[in-house]
Amino acid sequence: MTIQFKDETFRGDYTYKNSDWAIKRFPFPFHEDSYMYSVNMEQHKGGPEGSIYEKRFDVDEHYLSEMRDRAMVLADDPLRCQSLPHMTLAGWDLLELIMVSKSEDYPDMFELHRDGDQWRWVNKPMGIDDSFTFMDETTLPYGPMEYITRQTQGDFAVLDQRDDNLWMDAGMITTQADWSLDFDIGMNFFEWHAPVPKANEMGIFIRALKFLLNVQQGAPARRLNWTMTVNPLLDTSPENYHKWGVQKTELAPENVGEKQHLRVELQTFFRLPRSNALVFPIRCYLASFDDLMTVPKWGRRLHRVIRDLPEELATYKGFIDNRPMMLDYLSAYDDGKPTSDGIWPDLESEPERS
Amino acid sequence: MSKFNFPESIRSRPTYGTLEARAGKSHLFVADAEGAEAIIDLAKTDDSLMAKSHVIYIPKDTGEKYTSQLEKLGINQLYVGPSFAAAQARLQRTLERAHMGLQLYLTGTEGLMGQAQRDAMTAGIPHTAIQTEHRGSIGRRMQCVHCKGITEDVKIDPFVCSHCGLNLFVRDHYSRRLAAFQAVCIDAEDPGNVPPSVELYS
Numbered sequence: 277m278t279i280q281f282k283d284e285t286f287r288g289d290y291t292y293k294n295s296d297w298a299i300k301r302f303p304f305p306f307h308e309d310s311y312m313y314s315v316n317m318e319q320h321k322g323g324p325e326g327s328i329y330e331k332r333f334d335v336d337e338h339y340l341s342e343m344r345d346r347a348m349v350l351a352d353d354p355l356r357c358q359s360l361p362h363m364t365l366a367g368w369d370l371l372e373l374i375m376v377s378k379s380e381d382y383p384d385m386f387e388l389h390r391d392g393d394q395w396r397w398v399n400k401p402m403g404i405d406d407s408f409t410f411m412d413e414t415t416l417p418y419g420p421m422e423y424i425t426r427q428t429q430g431d432f433a434v435l436d437q438r439d440d441n442l443w444m445d446a447g448m449i450t451t452q453a454d455w456s457l458d459f460d461i462g463m464n465f466f467e468w469h470a471p472v473p474k475a476n477e478m479g480i481f482i483r484a485l486k487f488l489l490n491v492q493q494g495a496p497a498r499r500l501n502w503t504m505t506v507n508p509l510l511d512t513s514p515e516n517y518h519k520w521g522v523q524k525t526e527l528a529p530e531n532v533g534e535k536q537h538l539r540v541e542l543q544t545f546f547r548l549p550r551s552n553a554l555v556f557p558i559r560c561y562l563a564s565f566d567d568l569m570t571v572p573k574w575g576r577r578l579h580r581v582i583r584d585l586p587e588e589l590a591t592y593k594g595f596i597d598n599r600p601m602m603l604d605y606l607s608a609y610d611d612g613k614p615t616s617d618g619i620w621p622d623l624e625s626e627p628e629r630s
Numbered sequence: 631m632s633k634f635n636f637p638e639s640i641r642s643r644p645t646y647g648t649l650e651a652r653a654g655k656s657h658l659f660v661a662d663a664e665g666a667e668a669i670i671d672l673a674k675t676d677d678s679l680m681a682k683s684h685v686i687y688i689p690k691d692t693g694e695k696y697t698s699q700l701e702k703l704g705i706n707q708l709y710v711g712p713s714f715a716a717a718q719a720r721l722q723r724t725l726e727r728a729h730m731g732l733q734l735y736l737t738g739t740e741g742l743m744g745q746a747q748r749d750a751m752t753a754g755i756p757h758t759a760i761q762t763e764h765r766g767s768i769g770r771r772m773q774c775v776h777c778k779g780i781t782e783d784v785k786i787d788p789f790v791c792s793h794c795g796l797n798l799f800v801r802d803h804y805s806r807r808l809a810a811f812q813a814v815c816i817d818a819e820d821p822g823n824v825p826p827s828v829e830l831y832s
Contacts, residue, residue, distance in 0.1 A: 459775060467642040468642070525819055
């Protein structure tokens with residue numbers, strides 16, 4: 277289909293909205309009526325037609341507005357994009373991966389023409405047509421990682437692999453769930469996850485790292501993660517927490533459906549060919565509670581998950597104070613009927629209405 | 631004895647041991663304040679160590695208390711300086727010129743050890759090859775995650791950022807690259823509601 281790109285904001289007047297199409301393909305992250313941490317990895321080799329899993333790097337109606345928001349974040353704080361000196365090669369790997377994937381998956385929007393190391397990249401939605409020499413940084417307006425991730429939705433952590441560990445040595449991080457690249461850059465897998473409660477004791481990180489160290493070229497993996505955000509704010513960074521934190525207190529019974537958003541991260545993992553680095557795109561999807569309630573299965577399930585979530589997790593995810601208000605809203609959408617397995621809306625197999 | 635047993639914490643938080651003399655031709659010590667005690671203790675365990683050692687020492691608020699004792703240890707090269715910042719160029723040059731096999735010992739406050747470790751890592755020494763021993767103040771070097779300014783020797787929680795003035799709480803999350811712990815606004819969700827400060831580990 278042809279995507280109708282929206283002109284919308286993720287700050288100030290918050291005009292961000294999902295179309296019906298975007299709601300139906302929203303990556304609802306709960307495959308059952310409860311939630312606990314797990315190493316919920318699967319292969320990232322496509323998915324149902326039109327779903328966010330179908331393409332290697334999903335492009336949707338929010339593309340142009342998200343890229344504009346990213347440019348604003350970077351203008352305010354250039355430290356959101358950093359690459360340690362040994363990571364430049366991984367940046368070229370990433371540029372190649374995205375350009376090849378997008379030009380193959382969306383030929384009507386992106387073109388890549390290669391003649392040896394002379395490359396031409398056309399990004400029609402953003403009006404970009406650049407020719408450059410592959411592996412020659414002086415021929416691009418930014419470093420290779422920054423150049424391509426200014427044109428690709430989602431955050432990107434580029435992880436070096438050495439000493440049987442992964443190291444957060446480069447990244448473009450402007451839509452993060454409250455962690456700082458500038459602080460965490462250079463840390464290993466266990467260190468940057470250190471503030472996450474419970475998961476360490478559960479052995480989650482040891483198993484996740486083992487899996488990730490073995491991700492092979494051409495066999496990417498994926499998982500979903502989630503949290504809650506008041507207002508469709510992409511930049512929930514610790515850097516700006518003193519500005520956006522107060523928005524959590526603006527939630528009220530009459531606006532919770534509109535303001536409270538489920539924030540879902542599609543996390544994918546690709547091995548990069550020259551550097552042997554691992555790129556970890558973290559793509560953020562936002563849906564308001566009102567959006568989600570248009571799918572009856574999701575209404576029932578979200579109520580049950582949020583109601584039964586351990587206090588520690590609700591605290592870590594930052595919504596413990598607002599949970600009672602969220603549950604008041606959500607309980608009206610839970611009629612007690614059973615829900616089908618899996619994350620999909622399953623609108624055609626709704627239980628009989630009584 | 632000025633050692634403090636830090637309670638177990640998250641995995642990014644540094645841990646410290648007790649300095650031990652290692653085999654080697656050249657030994658570099660960087661210490662501040664009560665860190666001198668660790669050097670004095672170590673010197674007692676190995677008669678030949680100090681004659682092969684370069685010591686960079688910043689007394690901070692201990693004044694003359696330890697310098698006269700250090701002077702009696704027979705240290706090959708002893709430098710006593712007014713601050714880490716003043717000593718840093720000397721440290722960096724020493725690290726640049728060091729040969730393979732240099733043994734590095736850091737002791738004193740967390741801020742001193744962290745900053746010396748950062749310079750050593752920049753010079754190519756893996757952080758796992760560096761010995762550390764905490765002595766003296768439990769004051770921390772904190773980075774404000776909001777304005778990025780560093781506040782040295784923070785001993786209370788919450789504290790006021792010395793750069794932007796926000797009220798910050800002290801986290802155990804630590805960056806070796808910044809040689810600092812992370813500090814985050816404590817009253818972002820309820821501006822002005824700042825609990826009274828307490829001493830760290832009190």
